[in-house]
Amino acid sequence: MTRQQQEAMLSTVDVKSLDELFSAIPEELRLQKDLKLPEPLSEHELKKHMNTLAQKNSDTIGNTCFLGAGAYDHIIPSAVKHITSRQEFYTAYTPYQPEISQGVLQSIFEYQTMIAELTGMDAANASLYDGATALYEAALLASRYNGRKEILIARSVNPEYRKVLYSGLRYSGITVKEVDFYKEENSNNKSGTINLEQLQDHISKNTAAIAIQSPNFFGILEDIKAVSHTAKEVGALLIAVCDPISLGVFESPGALGADIAVGEAQPLGNPMNFGGPLLGYFAVKSPFIRRMPGRIVGETIDSQGRRGFVLTLQAREQHIRREKATSNICTNQALCALAAANYLSLMGKEGLKEVATQCINKSVYTYHSLLEASQVSQVFEAPFFREFVVRPKIKPNAINEALLTEKIIGGYDLTAEYPELEGCWLVAVTEKRSKKEIDDFVSKVNSICQGGIIND
Numbered sequence: 001m002t003r004q005q006q007e008a009m010l011s012t013v014d015v016k017s018l019d020e021l022f023s024a025i026p027e028e029l030r031l032q033k034d035l036k037l038p039e040p041l042s043e044h045e046l047k048k049h050m051n052t053l054a055q056k057n058s059d060t061i062g063n064t065c066f067l068g069a070g071a072y073d074h075i076i077p078s079a080v081k082h083i084t085s086r087q088e089f090y091t092a093y094t095p096y097q098p099e100i101s102q103g104v105l106q107s108i109f110e111y112q113t114m115i116a117e118l119t120g121m122d123a124a125n126a127s128l129y130d131g132a133t134a135l136y137e138a139a140l141l142a143s144r145y146n147g148r149k150e151i152l153i154a155r156s157v158n159p160e161y162r163k164v165l166y167s168g169l170r171y172s173g174i175t176v177k178e179v180d181f182y183k184e185e186n187s188n189n190k191s192g193t194i195n196l197e198q199l200q201d202h203i204s205k206n207t208a209a210i211a212i213q214s215p216n217f218f219g220i221l222e223d224i225k226a227v228s229h230t231a232k233e234v235g236a237l238l239i240a241v242c243d244p245i246s247l248g249v250f251e252s253p254g255a256l257g258a259d260i261a262v263g264e265a266q267p268l269g270n271p272m273n274f275g276g277p278l279l280g281y282f283a284v285k286s287p288f289i290r291r292m293p294g295r296i297v298g299e300t301i302d303s304q305g306r307r308g309f310v311l312t313l314q315a316r317e318q319h320i321r322r323e324k325a326t327s328n329i330c331t332n333q334a335l336c337a338l339a340a341a342n343y344l345s346l347m348g349k350e351g352l353k354e355v356a357t358q359c360i361n362k363s364v365y366t367y368h369s370l371l372e373a374s375q376v377s378q379v380f381e382a383p384f385f386r387e388f389v390v391r392p393k394i395k396p397n398a399i400n401e402a403l404l405t406e407k408i409i410g411g412y413d414l415t416a417e418y419p420e421l422e423g424c425w426l427v428a429v430t431e432k433r434s435k436k437e438i439d440d441f442v443s444k445v446n447s448i449c450q451g452g453i454i455n456d
Contacts, residue, residue: 058409060272064437066366068387068428069217069412070131070158070264071272074245074355075432080269080342089338094331098310105309108334109297111341118247118344119261120254121283126295127337128280128329131264132164135211135241137282137293137327138260139165139174142209142237144326145291149174150206154194156181156216157241159417165211177202181216183420184379192220192380192389194227203234209260213241214253218426219363219387220380221250228257244268244281244340245359246385248352260284269343270336279336289313293327358431359386362438366429369442375449379424387428389414389421393449396425402448408441 006018015021022030041049065073084090088103095101095108108126115124128134139151151169153162155178166176179199182189194212203210210231214222224240231238239260240253245267253261265279266272284292290313298312347355367388370376376390392399400410411427418424429438 057274058404060409063404063407063409064433064441065272065409066411066427066429066433066441067409068219068430069426070160071275071278072245072267072386072428072430073272073432074267074430076269076271077343077346079346080339083342084335084339089335092334095311098308102309104334105297105311107338107341108295108332109299109309110345111337112297114341114344115244115265115281116283118244118252119242119281119283120252120256121261122254122286123289123292123296124281124283125292125332126297126334127265127332128282128294129333130266130276130278130280131158131241131262132161132280133168133329134262134264134280134282135161135239136165136168137329138239138262139169139176139209139211140172141260141284141288141291141293141326142239143172143174145237145288146208146235148206148208148236150204151176151209151211152179152199152202152207152236153177153211154179154181154213154216154222155418156192156194156218156220156222157211157213158217161213161241174208179210181218190380191382192216192218193222193382196223196226196230199227199230203230203236205234207231207234207236209237209239211239211241215243215246215385215387218380218389219384219428220382221385224253224256224258232257243385245352245356248349248354248356249360250356250385254283254285260288265336265340268340270339277333277336279333279340281340291326294329295332355431356385359429362431362433363388363427363429365435366427366433366438366442369438370427370445373442373446375446376425379421386430387426389424389426391424392445395423399425399445399448403441403444406444408444410445 060073092104095104098105112124112126116122128137143149151174153165153176169176179202180195182191182193182195184190210227212222212224212227214224216222228238237259238257239262240258242253242261242263244263244265261283263281265281270279282292295311296313297309300308300310302308363386370390371378376392379389379391396411396413403410411425414421414424414426
């Protein structure tokens with residue numbers, strides 16, 4: 001920038017100097033010396049530099065991934081990225097003018113339709129930020145619907161989801177109570193599922209909803225129908241957090257009695273992306289449609305009798321008074337939702353079933369292979385999907401560090417989030433893993449455990 005350009009800009013905003021322009025910033029916070037930047041790079045040099053920086057990351061291209069805990073390394077058909085990269089989708093903004101946004105609106109409508117069918121619900125919204133915010137919005141919906149001020153949530157729900165729920169409800173007047181899971185000290189029940197006796201003790205006429213995850217954070221399948229029955233006894237709603245891939249083989253939450261189904265749809269055609277962006281899905285039974293948060297795309301007929309799509313039921317704080325709005329989440333993950341819709345369309349029902357079946361078969365094979373080698377022990381006794389918990393003979397973080405040197409991303413150490421599961425390891429196995437990769441993983445884990453520090 002030349003001095004003349006600088007003076008012209010200052011004159012335009014009626015300011016005499018840069019010091020006056022930045023007068024609102026305290027003196028001690030201002031840079032007191034020249035900002036020394038390196039010489040500019042050419043396009044080729046910049047790409048090379050960025051690639052060098054990127055190589056410091058442990059990605060799932062150069063490494064075999066056995067880490068899940070909320071985001072999963074699934075196969076993504078090439079056509080998904082091709083479609084989402086088209087400029088009419090990739091650069092399109094919010095479709096406020098339906099007459100010029102029919103393509104975007106239809107893609108969202110198709111996504112909503114497939115999510116509703118997958119979850120066994122009557123309607124779905126255009127998406128939310130992620131599974132955690134979807135759960136938070138579901139809790140708000142439940143409380144507003146029945147006027148109650150208490151949410152019961154299973155401790156087997158993803159810890160990050162529970163943290164977001166606590167944060168979001170902190171000043172809402174809604175309290176959150178956690179219900180424990182059956183574990184090792186429960187000698188007669190080591191299922192890792194929600195403790196139904198404790199649930200009965202906690203639930204009351206003030207309970208707005210019970211939130212449960214299946215498969216839960218440990219990969220274990222919960223008895224949604226039993227929890228639904230408990231909720232209905234006191235007039236509470238049931239919020240089911242479900243993995244969309246698992247619904248390719250398991251009964252839908254809607255069929256099992258859930259009132260609201262939410263979850264993380266990242267496994268549907270979206271890469272792990274170092275933790276984001278993610279994709280929260282939100283689906284409900286018909287009594288709750290008008291209380292759904294976020295955007296909803298509806299189908300209609302225009303003045304000429306042609307099929308068309310519009311944004312409908314927009315009870316968002318951008319459109320109505322804030323105190324009347326269902327949500328202050330003002331946007332959605334339309335591009336990620338498009339990827340999910342593309343993925344589901346390409347896979348079809350049989351394809352999704354095949355992916356889910358392979359996840360089951362390969363995770364079960366990995367689990368038994370690890371147990372047979374006697375370097376890990378069993379923690380829970382229950383059916384699981386894609387993910388399982390074991391207790392290695394050495395600390396999980398030590399195993400993960402050693403595996404990373406072998407180009408393998410290991411599982412999740414449960415110690416920090418679940419002190420009673422200290423030294424336990426959460427391992428995820430998707431359809432992407434080959435038998436050779438699994439056998440190599442098991443072999444290396446066994447070798448590391450045999451030569452490592454004992455996990456006390």
